[in-house]
Structure formats: structure tokens, C-alpha cells
Amino acid sequence: MARAFTPKVVTANDLLDGDVIYLTKNGDWSRKHGAAHLLTIEDEANQWLAKAEAQQEMLVGAYLADASLDDDGKPAPIHFREAFRAKGPSNYPNHGKQAEL
Amino acid sequence: MYIYSDFDAEFVRSRVKQFRSQVERRIDGSLTEDEFKPLRLMNGLYLQLHAYMLRVAVPYGTLDAPKMRKLADIADKWDKGYGHFTTRQNIQFNWPLLKDVPDILDALADVEMHAIQTSGNCIRNVTADHFSGAAADEIEDPRPTAELIRQWSTDHPEFAFLPRKFKVAVTGSPNDRAVTKAHDIGLRMVRNDAGEAGYEVIIGGGLGRTPMIGKILRDFLPKADLLPYLEAVLRMYNLHGRRDNKYKARTKILVHETGLETLRGWVEEAFIEHKSSHESPSEALVARIESAFTPPPLDTNIMDFSSLDKKIADDPILRSWVEVNTDEHKNPNYTIVTISLKPIGGTPGDASSSQMRVMADLAERYGHNELRVSHEQNVILPHVRRDDLPAVHAELKKAGLATANVGLISDIIACPGMDYCALATARSIPIAQEIAERFEDMKQARDIGPLKIKISGCINACGHHHVGHIGILGLDKAGVESYQITLGGDGTENATIGQRTGPGFGADDVVSAIERIVDCYMDLREGPDETFLKSYQRTGADPYKIALYGENARVESLKETVNAA
Numbered sequence: 001m002a003r004a005f006t007p008k009v010v011t012a013n014d015l016l017d018g019d020v021i022y023l024t025k026n027g028d029w030s031r032k033h034g035a036a037h038l039l040t041i042e043d044e045a046n047q048w049l050a051k052a053e054a055q056q057e058m059l060v061g062a063y064l065a066d067a068s069l070d071d072d073g074k075p076a077p078i079h080f081r082e083a084f085r086a087k088g089p090s091n092y093p094n095h096g097k098q099a100e101l
Numbered sequence: 102m103y104i105y106s107d108f109d110a111e112f113v114r115s116r117v118k119q120f121r122s123q124v125e126r127r128i129d130g131s132l133t134e135d136e137f138k139p140l141r142l143m144n145g146l147y148l149q150l151h152a153y154m155l156r157v158a159v160p161y162g163t164l165d166a167p168k169m170r171k172l173a174d175i176a177d178k179w180d181k182g183y184g185h186f187t188t189r190q191n192i193q194f195n196w197p198l199l200k201d202v203p204d205i206l207d208a209l210a211d212v213e214m215h216a217i218q219t220s221g222n223c224i225r226n227v228t229a230d231h232f233s234g235a236a237a238d239e240i241e242d243p244r245p246t247a248e249l250i251r252q253w254s255t256d257h258p259e260f261a262f263l264p265r266k267f268k269v270a271v272t273g274s275p276n277d278r279a280v281t282k283a284h285d286i287g288l289r290m291v292r293n294d295a296g297e298a299g300y301e302v303i304i305g306g307g308l309g310r311t312p313m314i315g316k317i318l319r320d321f322l323p324k325a326d327l328l329p330y331l332e333a334v335l336r337m338y339n340l341h342g343r344r345d346n347k348y349k350a351r352t353k354i355l356v357h358e359t360g361l362e363t364l365r366g367w368v369e370e371a372f373i374e375h376k377s378s379h380e381s382p383s384e385a386l387v388a389r390i391e392s393a394f395t396p397p398p399l400d401t402n403i404m405d406f407s408s409l410d411k412k413i414a415d416d417p418i419l420r421s422w423v424e425v426n427t428d429e430h431k432n433p434n435y436t437i438v439t440i441s442l443k444p445i446g447g448t449p450g451d452a453s454s455s456q457m458r459v460m461a462d463l464a465e466r467y468g469h470n471e472l473r474v475s476h477e478q479n480v481i482l483p484h485v486r487r488d489d490l491p492a493v494h495a496e497l498k499k500a501g502l503a504t505a506n507v508g509l510i511s512d513i514i515a516c517p518g519m520d521y522c523a524l525a526t527a528r529s530i531p532i533a534q535e536i537a538e539r540f541e542d543m544k545q546a547r548d549i550g551p552l553k554i555k556i557s558g559c560i561n562a563c564g565h566h567h568v569g570h571i572g573i574l575g576l577d578k579a580g581v582e583s584y585q586i587t588l589g590g591d592g593t594e595n596a597t598i599g600q601r602t603g604p605g606f607g608a609d610d611v612v613s614a615i616e617r618i619v620d621c622y623m624d625l626r627e628g629p630d631e632t633f634l635k636s637y638q639r640t641g642a643d644p645y646k647i648a649l650y651g652e653n654a655r656v657e658s659l660k661e662t663v664n665a666a
């Protein structure tokens with residue numbers, strides 16, 4: 001039996017400021033994890049990743065990260081590394097994305 | 102302070118200019134990331150978890166007031182108003198925008214600083230004893246040596262693509278504060294029987310995945326032979342160091358796989374062959390470098406400090422700061438002040454721009470315009486007149502820089518870990534913050550005595566956890582942060598790698614585990630003079646294992662003994 005596919009989001013860092021970005025349903029980029037497009041089919045996830053990788057001129061290091069739906073029905077990170085990326089550094093609550101949350 | 106020659110200045114400016122055009126080409130899309138990445142790394146620009154990070158070299162940790170002020174200005178203008186001092190005596194800015202980096206590099210060039218060779222498989226920023234030029238136990242100031250190596254190694258074409266990075270540390274004192282035995286090359290200033298100063302050369306130290314203590318390659322190297330000898334070492338490393346596996350590419354593996362004797366033979370042969378043809382640095386250059394480090398004009402008259410001593414004795418806060426944060430200077434009228442960048446609950450090594458300016462002002466007013474960054478992530482005023490101590494302390498206190506914890510349990514080294522670093526497997530900063538908060542009581546901390554806790558957020562060991570009396574390594578264990586503890590490490594001339602206690606602890610449990618270790622030590626020690634390290638060396642790990650894991654640990658350890666027998 002094929003292994004169940006863990007849903008993914010496409011994420012990268014913005015070229016200009018290095019901030020974490022997520023690919024949305026419309027094919028543009030958001031700074032919020034909750035706005036990411038949750039990809040539940042492996043082939044599709046790879047296609048979206050390829051599209052992201054083609055956008056070299058505005059981002060760095062696109063990859064697929066595991067995610068799931070949270071209680072509000074929004075994509076949320078699974079691994080703690082992705083959770084930190086979605087938030088910002090824990091030693092300065094006023095730095096990074098969490099400043100605006 | 103070394104002053105750039107016209108050549109140095111022009112070289113640095115031309116690198117900034119090149120990088121400016123490279124950044125422009127990356128932004129306009131003419132360079133891909135694959136093309137740009139090695140270029141930005143050559144200029145100290147990393148991409149971390151949340152933003153870019155610029156690593157600025159502080160050669161052998163030496164700064165003066167204008168340099169420190171410039172760092173403060175950069176923090177305000179292009180970053181978030183602070184900087185992070187690292188275990189490599191460098192400073193990192195965590196939030197620069199890509200387009201601003203060339204301007205930052207130009208601003209650094211204004212004060213003769215740069216970010217070159219802070220990354221890549223080259224000879225990295227040379228580090229040195231942070232008490233250099235001031236320590237009472239010093240044979241010679243190690244900084245002229247470090248500067249000579251810096252000049253020789255900067256942009257050295259033969260050594261720009263080594264198998265892996267190459268780190269050099271220099272100490273001028275028998276008490277090794279520069280962790281020379283954990284570097285690719287460690288140089289310890291020694292005297293031979295004729296009383297001449299030279300170096301003991303140590304090779305193949307390194308922490309990381311495979312921690313190893315360096316071994317003595319040459320017990321006495323005359324000073325004049327330094328560069329040809331180093332060149333011979335680098336040549337042999339370049340030739341024989343492994344390039345097939347990045348985890349086996351450092352000198353420590355070369356020493357381990359080749360054997361010290363064989364490697365020594367190669368180096369000596371290359372050295373003899375090379376020495377005759379090597380163009381030694383001219384005497385004029387050596388003299389120019391040495392003159393840049395002439396000691397400041399210190400007062401050598403015998404002074405009466407009785408009223409100062411009374412003042413200190415009468416003020417308990419000042420007294421404990423003087424007792425804990427100052428060290429013996431070669432000149433008894435002076436003292437070495439360590440400014441702790443470890444406020445309780447703060448981020449180890451971080452300083453705000455206003456704190457940087459205070460440190461710059463104090464250096465100018467009371468410290469002969471000298472500052473040092475220590476690998477322990479503190480800042481040093483190396484030459485403070487003893488009677489200026491109350492004034493210096495008062496100013497530091499106003500700036501939140503007077504924490505009297507240097508060398509104590511809350512003076513923790515912590516790498517940036519997963520709060521910033523893209524390579525991290527767990528966070529380190531919050532663990533350091535929590536431990537410091539748990540041991541906030543300074544009376545208790547002083548009672549515990551000298552205790553070095555060092556934390557790394559991954560196996561790369563930037564937080565030197567292997568040589569911490571208590572080392573903590575953050576790992577990712579099946580998607581959960583887990584912390585492995587080692588005990589008995591030592592970064593001094595008696596360098597030792599700490600031993601693992603056993604299974605790791607979760608983020609919520611690690612601080613109480615540290616508390617159990619400390620309690621265990623307090624029970625076991627023979628008196629306040631028996632430091633944690635000494636006590637551990639006497640008792641071994643067993644009582645600590647029981648304190649950490651309960652009586653089961655005793656059974657396990659008995660089993661181990663039986664199996665070994």
C-alpha cells in the first residue's frame with residue numbers, strides 16, 4: 001500500500017528581505033501561513049513547487065513543508081521548525097511575523 | 102589598533118563595490134540564487150530562518166570606540182537596533198535587507214571593518230585571548246601574531262578553496278582563554294630554554310559532529326618561522342584533507358586518519374622545502390604591525406587605593422561586581438573589566454545600539470579606547486584604572502550592563518539556535534534564558550561558584566557545548582525539541598570533551614535537570630574551593646546520572662561495568 005501523503009504547503013524566503021513566504025491558491029505569495037494553499041495530492045504539490053522554483057527572481061529556497069488544517073480550517077505547521085518560521089524568534093516577541101499577529 | 106594601509110583600504114572598498122553590483126544583478130534577475138549564494142557568503146551574508154544575517158568580522162575580537170559606535174549606527178539604521186556578539190568574537194546583524202547590505206559594508210569600511218572570510222572553506226577570522234595586551238599572566242600580546250596571520254590569509258589565492266573551513270586561535274598566556282585546542286590550528290605563546298618567545302603549535306582540534314582535542318604538532322616554533330610553517334600546514338591540509346565527504350574534511354579528521362607522526366613528517370618536510378623560498382614578511386611590516394599594538398601609556402607610579410577599597414567594601418553591589426567581573430591586570434594600578442552581556446532573562450551576546458554607545462564612551466573615557474569581544478559573548482574593557490571602577494560601574498548600571506555574573510552559572514554561552522539559524526535542530530536561547538532565571542539569585546550563583554554552561558542548537562557546536570562544564574545540545578527527536586546533556590567538558594589548556602549523561606530531556610524538563618545536577622554538586626563538593634569541574638573530575642559521572650535518571654541509572658552503570666569486565 002502506498003504511504004499516505006502528508007499535506008504540504010509551498011514555502012520559501014523572500015529575496016529582498018528574507019522573510020518567510022507561502023504560496024497561496026491564486027499562485028501569489030503571502031507572509032501568513034494561514035493563507036497558504038494546502039496541497040493534499042502529491043503530484044499537485046510537486047507541480048506547485050516547480051512553479052515556485054521557477055520564480056527565482058523574487059524568492060530563495062522554495063520547498064514543501066508538512067502542514068495540516070487547524071481548528072479554524074486554516075493550514076497550520078506540523079513541525080516545530082515550521083511553527084517558528086511562521087512566527088518569529090522566541091526571544092523578541094516584537095520581531096518577525098509575530099509582531100503583527 | 103592596527104590601521105589599514107592604503108592597499109588594505111582599497112582592497113576592502115573594491116570588494117564592496119563588486120558586491121554592490123552583484124546584489125544589483127541578483128535583484129534585477131540577472132543572477133540566479135545558485136550563482137549569487139557563493140558571492141554573498143564570501144561577503145558574510147547568510148539567509149537564516151526569518152531574514153538575512155550579516156556576519157561582521159571583529160579581527161581577534163579587538164574594537165575601539167569609533168568601531169563600536171559604527172556598529173551601533175548600523176544596528177539603528179539598517180537593523181532592529183541591536184547586534185549579536187558570537188562565540189567567534191564576531192558580531193551578527195539579524196535583520197538586514199538585501200539591498201542595504203552594500204551600504205552597510207561601506208559603512209563598515211569607513212571604520213576599517215568588513216565581513217570578508219566570515220564564511221566558506223577558507224581561513225576564517227583569527228581569534229585571540231580577549232585579555233590580550235592586559236592579562237597579568239601574558240608572555241606576549243598575541244594580537245600582532247593574529248594580525249600577521251590575518252594579513253597573510255586574507256584573499257590568499259592558494260587557500261581560498263580548502264577542503265573545509267580553517268580556524269586559527271592564538272593565546273599569549275599559559276592560561277588558555279582562547280580555546281586553542283578546539284581549533285584547526287591553535288598557537289600558544291611559550292618560551293624556550295633560551296628564554297625566547299615562540300609558539301607551541303596545536304593541530305586538529307574541533308568541536309562539531311566529531312569533537313576532538315587538538316594535538317601538539319610542534320612544541321616550539323620560533324616566531325620568525327610562523328608563516329612558512331603555517332603555509333606548510335595549509336599545503337598539507339589542502340593536498341591531503343578529504344574532499345569526498347564534508348563531515349570528514351576538517352583537519353581533525355586528517356590528523357585522526359593520517360596519524361600525528363606521519364602528518365608531522367609531511368609538514369616538516371614541506372616546511373624545510375618551503376622555508377628557503379618563502380618570502381618572509383619584511384622586518385618593516387612586522388615592526389609596523391607590532392607598533393600598532395604598543396600598550397597604552399599606563400601609570401606605573403605606586404598608588405594608594407585605600408579609600409577606593411573602603412568605598413568598594415562599603416557598597417555590596419559594587420563589591421560583588423568588582424569581585425566577579427574584574428580580572429588581574431599586568432599593571433597593579435589597573436584592572437580588566439568584563440561587561441556581561443548576559444542579563445538575567447536576556448539573550449546571551451546581544452547588545453542594543455545604546456548599550457554599544459555606552460561601551461564605546463566608557464572605553465574612551467576610562468579604557469584607553471580599547472574594547473574586546475570575548476568568545477564567551479561578553480565585552481571587555483582591558484585597561485581600567487582601579488580608581489575609575491566606581492564610575493564605570495555606575496555608568497554600566499544605568500545601561501543595564503552591570504550584571505555581576507561573569508564566569509558564574511548565568512554567564513551562559515548560547516548559539517542563536519532555531520530562533521535564527523537555518524541549520525539548527527532546536528532552540529538554544531530560551532533554554533539559556535530559563536536557566537539564568539532559575540539561578541537569578543546572585544548569592545546562590547556565587548555560592549555555586551565558577552560554572553560554565555554552553556548551549557548549541559545543533560551538532561555543529563557553535564555554542565561550544567562539548568567544552569562546557571555543563572554542555573547542552575539541542576536536537577530534533579522525532580519532531581520534538583530534545584536536549585542532550587554532557588558534563589565535565591573544559592575549554593582551557595586542560596581541554597576535555599564532556600561526557601554524555603544519557604538520554605536527552607524535553608524543553609520543559611531540561612532546566613530542572615540542570616538544577617538536579619547543581620544540587621548534586623553542592624551535596625558532593627568537599628567545600629566551596631572545590632569547583633564544579635574539580636568535583637566532577639573527582640566523583641565521575643555516576644552520582645550525576647543517578648541525580649538525573651534515578652536509581653535505574655545505578656543498575657545500568659553496574660551492568661556496564663560487568664559487561665566491560
Ligand code: SF4
Binds near residue numbers: 516524559
Ligand atoms: S550550533 Fe547549529 S544551531 Fe547553533 S549557530 Fe551553529 S549551526 Fe546554528
